[in-house]
Amino acid sequence: MQNVTHTIPIERMDDIIGLFGSFDENVRLVEEHLKVSITSREDELRITGDIENVAKAAKVVEGLLALLKRGETVDKQRVMYLIMLVTDGEEEKITELSGDVICVTAKGRPVKPKTVGQKNYIKTIEKNTVTLAVGPAGTGKTYLAVAMAVGAFRDKKINRIVLTRPAVEAGEKLGFLQSKVDPYLRPLYDALFDMLGAETYQRYLERGNIEIAPLAFMRGRTLDDSFIILDEAQNTTSEQMKMFLTRLGFNSRVVVTGDVTQTDLPDGKASGFKEALRILRGIEGIGISELSDKDIVRHELVGRIIKAYESHKKP
Numbered sequence: 637m638q639n640v641t642h643t644i645p646i647e648r649m650d651d652i653i654g655l656f657g658s659f660d661e662n663v664r665l666v667e668e669h670l671k672v673s674i675t676s677r678e679d680e681l682r683i684t685g686d687i688e689n690v691a692k693a694a695k696v697v698e699g700l701l702a703l704l705k706r707g708e709t710v711d712k713q714r715v716m717y718l719i720m721l722v723t724d725g726e727e728e729k730i731t732e733l734s735g736d737v738i739c740v741t742a743k744g745r746p747v748k749p750k751t752v753g754q755k756n757y758i759k760t761i762e763k764n765t766v767t768l769a770v771g772p773a774g775t776g777k778t779y780l781a782v783a784m785a786v787g788a789f790r791d792k793k794i795n796r797i798v799l800t801r802p803a804v805e806a807g808e809k810l811g812f813l814q815s816k817v818d819p820y821l822r823p824l825y826d827a828l829f830d831m832l833g834a835e836t837y838q839r840y841l842e843r844g845n846i847e848i849a850p851l852a853f854m855r856g857r858t859l860d861d862s863f864i865i866l867d868e869a870q871n872t873t874s875e876q877m878k879m880f881l882t883r884l885g886f887n888s889r890v891v892v893t894g895d896v897t898q899t900d901l902p903d904g905k906a907s908g909f910k911e912a913l914r915i916l917r918g919i920e921g922i923g924i925s926e927l928s929d930k931d932i933v934r935h936e937l938v939g940r941i942i943k944a945y946e947s948h949k950k951p
Contacts, residue, residue: 642694644681644701652676654704655697657711662700665715666693669723695722699730708733708748713933717751720930738780739787742833747783753931754780764923766881766890768869768913771927777893778867782827784891785863794887795845798864799824800880802851802871821848824867851876860885869894869909871901877908 646652656663656676663674672685672693683693696718700710708714721729729752737746738758749755754776761767761784769777785797801821825848828837840846851872866872866880869892877892884890894909901907916922929943 639684640687640690642683642690644683644694644697646676646679646681646701651701651704652681654710655681655700657715661712662710662715665712666696666719669716669719670696692722695727695730699727699733702730703733713750717930738783739790739831741830742836747780747831749780750776750933751931753925753927754933757925757927758784760923760925761889761891764921765888766884766916766922767892767925768909768916768922769891769893769925769927770896770909770913771925771931772895772897772929774932775927776931776933777895777927778823778865779827779830781865781867781891781893782824782831785865786828786831788863788889789845794861794863794889796859796862797828797840797846798854798859798862799828799846799848799867800851800854800865801867802869802876821850824848824865851880854880854883857883858885859883859888862888864888864890866890866892867894869912870896870899870907872908873901873905874908874911877912881912 666672667674670685670689670693672683672689674693674697675682675684681697683690683697685693696715699718699722700715703714704710718730721727732752732755733750737748739747741747749758753771757767757769757777757780760769761781769781771777782797782799785794785799788794789797799821801824828846828848832840837846841848851866862885864883869877871894872880880892881890892909892912894907896907896910896913899907913924917924
């Protein structure tokens with residue numbers, strides 16, 4: 637089949653540097669996955685290959701350049717995501733990718749949604765008092781929710797952040813040793829350390845502005861002026877989920893995250909999260925955000941592993 641060449645004009649040298657990446661790794665990904673050759677000639681890029689592949693590669697490159705012009709960072713994850721969108725015929729979603737900064741980490745790194753699904757997730761949290769977020773590992777459900785909580789706290793929209801998880805092995809007993817419960821809460825600590833830094837986190841913890849506790853500690857309370865996150869909600873029972881959702885107080889916001897494919901409840905126990913997703917859909921003030929393997933922003937192997945397990949389950 638005869639090769640064709642498509643030319644894309646380049647306005648700034650900075651765009652070339654940002655597009656190609658370290659050791660040209662970004663462009664090499666496009667070349668490898670779409671079977672094309674990309675070269676830079678002064679003020680233009682040339683994409684050569686099969687006509688269909690060249691058309692796809694041009695859409696990816698033009699999408700990446702558009703992101704660079706809007707001040708976004710182009711990295712391996714971004715390149716792979718755009719390749720996936722174009723390959724799946726969803727290139728129109730590329731224009732939705734540019735996202736506002738949710739908050740800035742302790743090291744000065746801006747936290748932004750990296751996929752269309754993540755951007756819709758953020759919008760759902762902004763629009764609703766309660767958000768139920770369901771999706772596989774690596775889609776940023778917890779991290780982005782914590783970023784939203786920190787952003788709301790810094791903007792003085794709320795005065796407390798409450799993070800909780802069910803401690804399945806502890807049997808949700810209040811007398812269970814805190815040292816045994818801490819491993820369940822470690823991902824929440826890590827996200828807050830990243831956003832605030834260890835010293836600021838400790839200061840807010842001592843003041844009572846931040847609370848991280850097992851789900852059992854939520855019983856009997858009403859949480860006002862708070863941003864409350866329930867993580868790993870697939871491991872709640874129906875009773876626990878109802879108890880948690882009814883803790884909602886005035887000027888508070890709730891985000892519940894879970895992965896329904898990774899339930900650790902004992903046999904015979906139904907997931908309260910699955911039930912909530914079913915019976916709360918359509919209620920005003922409650923939003924449901926469904927993330928998929930397309931929104932995975934961890935190492936690319938995570939996405940492959942999840943797809944492999946899903947394929948294995950199919951008859």
